[in-house]
Amino acid sequence: MIDFPEIQDLIKPNDSKIVMLVVDGLGGLYHPDYRKTELEYANIPEIDNLAKQSDCGLTLPVLPGITPGSGPGHLSLFGYDPIKYTIGRGILEAIGISLSLSSSDIAARGNLCTIDGQTGLIIDRRAGRINSDEAKLIIEKLDGLKYKDVEIEVHHVREHRFVLLLKGDGLGNNVTGTDPEIEGKAPMDSIANDTDSVLTSECINYFNKEIRTILADRKIANMALLRGFSKIPNYPDISRKYQMKCAAIAAYPMYKGLAKLIGMSVLDAGNSFESEIETLHNNYDKFDFFFLHYKPADAAGEDGDFKQKVKSLEYLDGVLADILSVNPDTFILAGDHSTPTIMASHSWHPVPFLINSKLTSGAGIQKFTENQCRGGSIGNIHATHLMLFALAHSGRLNKFGP
């Protein structure tokens, strides 16, 4: 379940190219209305045909029964044990809106909430999911406070959600949040759990006091709750770890930010999968490994829209030839987690993948589906092991031991 500790010692760089296409939320489940899974239902002849000539299997993102967020799901695919390399919620939220972060910054996830003006108790933890335009104006009023030498920035995300950034020196992140995570209680004071984090908790409690005053004349969205105080984690650099230049091609900020966290070069990939593919073509000479991110399958899955998820897979099938025309030595199609439409959410189910290289010739798979991949030539593996296959198929791994 963990990344191979001595992997660095085995790395043998060469000039092979690897493309890893990550289909967000790829895996699905049997849907009673359609009597099939999304992959089974989809008309995806190009992908099926590739699967017939590939090594196929299922990746377990974390542990059986554990549903990963996007962070752990992707880290795992890149060979980072997601239980060891955790990401703070504040940091991921900040990454998701493209904030530029320095290693000393503290980020937290914030919610505008509604408290009872008299008792101070929380009535609604999400301020009625206040609309984004109104929330943005409120958030702007909270921005720009300063405590001692610490700048307190507030950035709107969407609806009631925002990111709090503390910028300054001497800020530890070992503090408690202010969100009791239940209504009917008052927002809490932040407590520092170590001496390095005292200044951080002071900033938070100062912010709490000030915003209560700033928002005092409001009936709803008159307070804020903070949690997930975190710093940029210090992860091993992927390009150094595998001794290959790694590029991320993604349209959504969060995936770009995640890739940046582990040291990938984040390419300007536009806002569509079409422009992502173009970016792959235009930069193919400059890197060894390409993480190509395809979002629509997850979005449709989260919406519980079976037909839309099927459509997103069929669209991908239509552009597969264009992706493969760069002719990578190793091509991987994988997913960060499953997003079954019947659940309308991420799930714990293992995710189909295929690896294609000159060393694969297929092993009986007729269609790229959850059930058939389980019986593929690789079968069930932990997602952190997928990268080992990528390296192996590309001749980038020496023999282990004499």
Place this chain on the structure above:
Amino acid sequence: MIDFPEIQDLIKPNDSKIVMLVVDGLGGLYHPDYRKTELEYANIPEIDNLAKQSDCGLTLPVLPGITPGSGPGHLSLFGYDPIKYTIGRGILEAIGISLSLSSSDIAARGNLCTIDGQTGLIIDRRAGRINSDEAKLIIEKLDGLKYKDVEIEVHHVREHRFVLLLKGDGLGNNVTGTDPEIEGKAPMDSIANDTDSVLTSECINYFNKEIRTILADRKIANMALLRGFSKIPNYPDISRKYQMKCAAIAAYPMYKGLAKLIGMSVLDAGNSFESEIETLHNNYDKFDFFFLHYKPADAAGEDGDFKQKVKSLEYLDGVLADILSVNPDTFILAGDHSTPTIMASHSWHPVPFLINSKLTSGAGIQKFTENQCRGGSIGNIHATHLMLFALAHSGRLNKFGP
């Protein structure tokens, strides 16, 4: 292979109900006389039909090739890594005969043995497996000794076996036993391996000296051997660990005792599986998770009686509908270990299981057998991960990571 370290952080309690039916010794092996395994031979249409609509697989109780006792087998199913959470032999033996233990007690497993009256060397480590009635009378003579302030209790188990209990303060369990585990040697003195255990070793050596005198006029069963000195382990409470009220429904004392060790509420379940099912019905409103124990499959397996094991499985099939009529959100049928009749003992072979919930729809399993479960939608997992599935299917786990 380990329980998920941050599992507590992901738990999201709700009012779902989980029933885990543990069929003791469930798994079997191909028998040359019947040309099938016990599960393959058995006529179990209800179980097979349920398997067709379930996620199926095999659980590995400890490690490949490792045959678990009932303790590790069950702990693993409840999500306790059996290599980390060990149970002393003395404690398990004491639990098995329903002794009430306090946290300061030391328990050991004892054997009546036969020594040569002249040389003092062990002739028979089990005193010819002396019959229980005779042994009971001998054991009674050894009970009630006292050393300093420590009460020395002796409780008969079966045949030559007994439990020694030391009750008092300041008793460590880091002592060596007196059983050389080979004939032709003399019973050994106990040695304390730390200062906290000196009093314990003194008690043991006092007991050894006294019983030799008490039994001096006997030819056989004229001495005793002691091993497995242990205390009640301090395990995480299962109800707290998973934030659900857990109940154990079992007829045999050892399984009740095991369940109590990890904090389950042990219900009064009578002496038959019929009364166990009645107990499930009568208490269904009061708990979230039910461990329902079915013993006969293991007993028949241990006796090497293929037809009897088949019969026990067929009996279970007949009462399955009655169990399922409580309509649990998640139903699991699993086993603590395999007990193949051709081996007439526990074995290391992975054990079939099925999970049924509204999220399962089957994946090609036609019959609930060892071979088919291996190709089930889950396939091979470690038994400690089964509980993660139970929680996931019941909506009791939050997403891991942002």
